[in-house]
Amino acid sequence: MAEQRRGVATPGRDAGRAARLPDLTHVDLRTLRVLDDPALTAEVERVLRNAAECQEVWHSGEGEGELQPSVVRTFSAGLAEAGRLPDERG
Template sequence: MFERTEWATGVGRSAGRSPRLPDLAAVDLRTLRVTDDAVVGAAVERVLRHPSDLVVSWPEDALVD
């Protein structure tokens, strides 16, 4: 069936981070520039603390033939 193979280290060590997005979809750029909203600020700090989280890709490699 399936197996849990091992516990990795250094991967996803981000306990406590909430990746939920603030609702910015209908916000204009001027408002975005001047806002000091706490929810947005917290989300920005998460991005700035962990920028490497942005570099995630889903490549098709190591595929079974």
């Protein structure tokens, strides 16, 4: 399996010396579920530890280029409550 370089987010450690993460570009879903490569496992742990990071937003316009870290939030999947549904069908 091909590998890709992926940085590990620790101060003082350069991205170029990071662990080799399996290239997930061509991995099928069945394989993904059972894949237990150590570098992938470490990366998954990092994602789970820092899940809030994924919710950052870059704003433009008023405050160009702003990095606005969002708070961890519970996001109701029922956001489009009945009263807010659009009144047209496309």
